[in-house]
Amino acid sequence: MPGSIDLLKEKGRRLRIHSLRATTAAGSGHPSSCLSAADLVSVIFFGEMRYDPRDPGNPENDRFILSKGHAAPLLYAAYAEAGILEESQLITLRRLDSDLEGHPTPRLPWVEVATGSLGQGLSAALGTALAARLDKLAYDTYALLGDGECAEGSVWEAAALASYYRVSNLYAVVDVNGLGQSQHTMHRFDVENFAEKFRAFGWHAVTVDGHDYSEIIDAFAKCRREGGPKPRVIVARTFKGKGVSMLENLEGWHGKPVPKQDLDAALAELSEPYGSDGFRPNPRPRPQREERAVDIDIVINRKIGESVATREAYGDALAKLVEKNDRIVALDGDTKNSTFSERLLERRPDRFFEMFIAEQNMVGVAAGMAARGMIPFVSTFAAFLTRAFDQIRMAGVSRANIKFCGSHVGVSIGEDGPSQMGLEDLAMFRPIPGSIILYPCDAVSAERLVAEAARVRAICYIRTTRPKAPVLYANDEQFPIGGSKIVRRSEEDRVTVIGAGITVHQALKAADTLASEGIRIRVIDAYSVKPVDGATILAAAKQTGGNLIVVEDHYEEGGLGDAVLNAVGNAARVLKLAVREIPRSGPPEALLEAYGISSKHIVQAVKSLL
């Protein structure tokens, strides 16, 4: 390995010094969490990883993910010692105008995904490791975890999948310092317990003294030699605050910087340098990579009136897109026959990843894949995407280019009942900054919107419906993000009804009923829930006496109704039809009726406004 033990020890010393200085200057941060892992990070960055500090874009750089994101100062210190950052930047930690944030975000080119919500880094690392395989690249991925965060179930989701997929280019390092935030951890220093858990989950596990450089170096060598097809974990026994006696292995120091007046004394304990040569990176050669634009020009071939579920159209669109684009992959949580992501599996099995019933990990892996330039389409029932809200939230912080598809939305799924119904998914995705939410009502718009989602660089959420619905649109109809479609209009429209998905069809049915009674209504398909087409809606409101009805198969809070309310402000009167209580099992049509969003209810609502 490049560099001697003295080099590594010297780097470790300097990593500690940087971490202490930066957090004391910031007046906040987690120096004790940095100090426990400094020796591990030194070996990883200056002994094991192969990367070109001058070239963050080299696809063959090894990847490092700081799962214990609160040790951010340690990461920044490693970047400085590698020549990636200027050492003078380190002192800007946590300042408003600094990219060295309290927890790492991809504002920094070397940070794959934002971390800081514990237990998510191993999933992201699995994602980048799988991306390496798909891209036929040789890089390894390293993830540094804390011991406390291994209580998070998402760690074990990632562990199970990594071993199932024989992801041997993945190295986890667990910093077992025995102390959590508010007290000791469950297992304290029992590194063998961690190792046994990982082994039971199919990993090759080695335990070490996390402050003994020889042991750490040997452990990596052992893993490379003996790991075989298994992912590798090094479980390291460490001390929080190691190297500074006022901190070392003492409770009460989590998240506390060394006070200014005590800093010199602390640094004095780290003042003996190790004589060594400098760090010499050992990057892999940069492969030629062609960046190709996403080709979304898919051919849609439906007949008006044909009965197709939008969830099925999602699958068809995915299959068409994967033929044209080598960055598109699909991930699904054992629902592929329901979400129809299986259509991509049938077309290109190498691009499909069965993630089993583990949605948190599925989303975290997608974030890692997106960081490596893939375009992951993640699907399951909309209700089960709530299982991964924290991962979705962090994907938002990462601005990860992930496309989500939630199927089986609303009461319209029928007899399976509320546990399977997505009724709060719009409320979940709307607050994610920069998110785009698309809710097609027919197969043509569904296919086109899946393609639009593939093209745009943003978190997208596509809502699909279980029951079949008639095709409304011509095959060459365009559906720009932020647009809408007026699907019924006349010169005598007295109310505008806005729907999306299944409620567009209910609204058209209501329009027919009302027309037979001499009442005309405008019907808008708000297929773009976010951004919502405020201009068209406001114009329609103006032309229909300020009368707007919004009807959605979603709870009343946070969905399409609120999107419209925000768009119109007080320029119109908005009547919201939505689900207002926990629904029960029953036939789909009966549930639409029971929960106030059927065509009958729309008719009544229109009449109530007139």
Next chain:
Amino acid sequence: MPGSIDLLKEKGRRLRIHSLRATTAAGSGHPSSCLSAADLVSVIFFGEMRYDPRDPGNPENDRFILSKGHAAPLLYAAYAEAGILEESQLITLRRLDSDLEGHPTPRLPWVEVATGSLGQGLSAALGTALAARLDKLAYDTYALLGDGECAEGSVWEAAALASYYRVSNLYAVVDVNGLGQSQHTMHRFDVENFAEKFRAFGWHAVTVDGHDYSEIIDAFAKCRREGGPKPRVIVARTFKGKGVSMLENLEGWHGKPVPKQDLDAALAELSEPYGSDGFRPNPRPRPQREERAVDIDIVINRKIGESVATREAYGDALAKLVEKNDRIVALDGDTKNSTFSERLLERRPDRFFEMFIAEQNMVGVAAGMAARGMIPFVSTFAAFLTRAFDQIRMAGVSRANIKFCGSHVGVSIGEDGPSQMGLEDLAMFRPIPGSIILYPCDAVSAERLVAEAARVRAICYIRTTRPKAPVLYANDEQFPIGGSKIVRRSEEDRVTVIGAGITVHQALKAADTLASEGIRIRVIDAYSVKPVDGATILAAAKQTGGNLIVVEDHYEEGGLGDAVLNAVGNAARVLKLAVREIPRSGPPEALLEAYGISSKHIVQAVKSLL
């Protein structure tokens, strides 16, 4: 054990028949998932569990949680065979007017928590098992899991906690039938692999042939004899669709009922009865239990102007409430020194449960505890409650009486940065039917609202703030749910500014600034975000020229602004100030400024309306 093997086999046969008949009649459901577990459920219900079928309220009944909730027909069949339900009810499965829903909900008195979102049952079972210990009751809890759902990390969160707390009155049974929804599971029939995982997590594990009654019975006996302080798991090798050759161990049958025309042939394979006596329940005697009303009459003792964080007041209120109420417990995810739930720990350590960094399990356990009549207060950073959105969603379906506290809301936490900021938590809780959302701005209202939350029977969410704030209210001020407080008013108010939490103080500061310029504004503390005090807000809007500003430390979608928009409709012009992008690290005051919600921005917004 009561009853012979023949009785158990006969019950198993009948459970299969009921499951097939009900799902075929419903035209939907998961009979193959029921058939793999029928023998296990027979032994559990008619061999192991002690309960009084005529008395669901007996506190000493053993508890059963169907974690693999899609096997609901099997559960209902067991209830019928136990005499809990009429057999004639079984055929009403999944009908709109039937309480036998597609997945079990507590509409049925014997169902502890709603299931159907996989991987959550073991947490609920851990909750009821812990409740037994707290209540000094002898009942055991049994949870039936599928194998596919063991990919969910939440299962391993529960497993770790159960062993850490030596919860030996907990029995998990895993139905390993090797087939998931869309394909085979990761581990297929490798029951030893499951057992090793559970053992690594500290459980006593036994593997069995899940269709061999003697083995199953012996396994339970073995667990009772040898389990010691460990939780117990029986890992059973089974076949999906066992007993019916057209289904047995065949892919493609998940979630598919036997078609009507094939039912008779299927039932014919199950037609040979086992001669046996009837089932004789063996309940424990019913203990005397006093139901005491919740006493929320806490004494608050603050000084106006005193600087206290609402998160600290939360802790103080909890400590006061726990002294008066033996049903109140607190659960926290290794943040108790930040959320201040540690104040309850200090007062009554037996009522505090450290749940470590595993929020999904924390919420699931709370649901189980709530089912047993406890009043759990669950706290962590608001951002990390998103980790448990699916569990919160299912708690909503269960109508579980859980109180949530999310601390460190908004950008006002400062330098830790966006991974730690709760910015979408109001959007998460608002859609939960029946939820109550409270957002106190000072220590007095915080304490009083914690008490109000304890009194009401509903999911409550309390938002608390990291920085200190001055006490505004007198100690005896009342804060009814659904109310608000006008904290600044005059006869010349030209705009109403509505805030909550930290933005109330920013609004008051803005009011002072504007007053010095001769402009008067009304300031409302909307401490009840849901239900929001529409009447007061509308009245104020009327009196201030229809000018409303809402300012919140939350993203713009789904929070207080949307609550107000819904309350006023088009009766007022609403200007929303909120966070509109991913924030960065920085000092709290600088972030309020940078993200548009400081007093300066409120002043500007007021002027823009005039």
